[in-house]
Amino acid sequence: MIQQVTRGIKISIETNFEGTFYKNYRVHFAFGYQITIENQSKDSVQLTSRFWKIKDALNRTEIVEGEGVIGKKPVIKPGESHTYKSGCLLTSPFGAMSGFYSMINFTTTRKFRVTIPSFKLSAPFALN
Numbered sequence: 001m002i003q004q005v006t007r008g009i010k011i012s013i014e015t016n017f018e019g020t021f022y023k024n025y026r027v028h029f030a031f032g033y034q035i036t037i038e039n040q041s042k043d044s045v046q047l048t049s050r051f052w053k054i055k056d057a058l059n060r061t062e063i064v065e066g067e068g069v070i071g072k073k074p075v076i077k078p079g080e081s082h083t084y085k086s087g088c089l090l091t092s093p094f095g096a097m098s099g100f101y102s103m104i105n106f107t108t109t110r111k112f113r114v115t116i117p118s119f120k121l122s123a124p125f126a127l128n
Helices: none
Strands: 002-006 009-023 026-039 045-056 061-067 081-090 094-105 111-122
Touching (some): 081 094
Antiparallel strands (some): 094 111
16 A cells, blocks of 8 residues: 555555456556545645556556546545546556546635656566
């Protein structure tokens, strides 16, 4: 498990390999990840958007940005957490993801970024 705390917001990530399949005449490697966003601060916060940088072993980079996570903009009170599952496709059996969440602090009304630490994606059959 990968974990990191930014401004009192703890991000925990677990990954898993989902399998391979063909799409557009190419093999793709499917990975899933579960992220828990825990509010360890004293203020309520809301996740408003996300930014992902997804790299595969061939050094291809895909940028994904958008509002919320899986269609939600969760409000996370002090001591509470929000967990969600998502996934991505790579054209190689190895890769990595990193990024940030944009959030707003309800007490100060200030916007801030929470770092999503870099985490590796790897198909177990490709490991020695």
